[in-house]
Amino acid sequence: MSIEVLIHSSLRDNATVGAIVGNRVSPEWRREGTALPAIIYSVDSRDPIRTLGGATGLEQFTVRLECIASNMSGARTLSKAARAVFESNSGFTVGLVEFEAGTLQNEDVERMDDQEGNDDGPRSCVLTFLIWARGG
16 A cells, blocks of 8 residues: 555545545546546655654655635635545554644645636645655
């Protein structure tokens, strides 16, 4: 198992997020024409946590979630639900990966270019998290 599997499963299997996006949780990019709302995730960095005693087995990941919906209200609702998954700090395990804690570092709101010059295209909330996990 990997951190990517943990992220994907945690979002897809969460009752609130799953009710909003179903199985539209994808790594890296969204296939053109995929129905909205949807979540795209990426793991942008991975850093081992070390102490004076050596390796701890704990790693820090920078994770980016893009929560896309047809309007800003939908994007914000989805980002709030996704945020709750990784800020719970309750610790959970998916396969061999143990989620220890997560914290939101940044949230950006974006209008997605619809290539038509309109201002009525989809909206996205981009969340950047620091996530600490073992076995990822």
